[in-house]
Amino acid sequence: MIPVEGHKHLYRDEKSGAIINTDSLGYSQYKKTRNQRKSQREEIDGMKKDIEEIKNLLRMIVEK
Numbered sequence: 001m002i003p004v005e006g007h008k009h010l011y012r013d014e015k016s017g018a019i020i021n022t023d024s025l026g027y028s029q030y031k032k033t034r035n036q037r038k039s040q041r042e043e044i045d046g047m048k049k050d051i052e053e054i055k056n057l058l059r060m061i062v063e064k
Helices: 024-063
Strands: 010-012 019-021
Touching: none
Parallel strands: none
Antiparallel strands: 010 019
16 A cells, blocks of 8 residues: 555555545544434434424413
């Protein structure tokens, strides 16, 4: 593999020409951040559903 100039974790595969990132710590941090954001998104979506349900219940109370 050929090192990419100016990037210590990037290498070019000689056969395919693909750029390969060997920064496993950076990749682990990326995955952790991605999973945290996914969890936050799911929590927010759940809160939105709860708020919509509360709004519907309040409408029902007001209509009575």
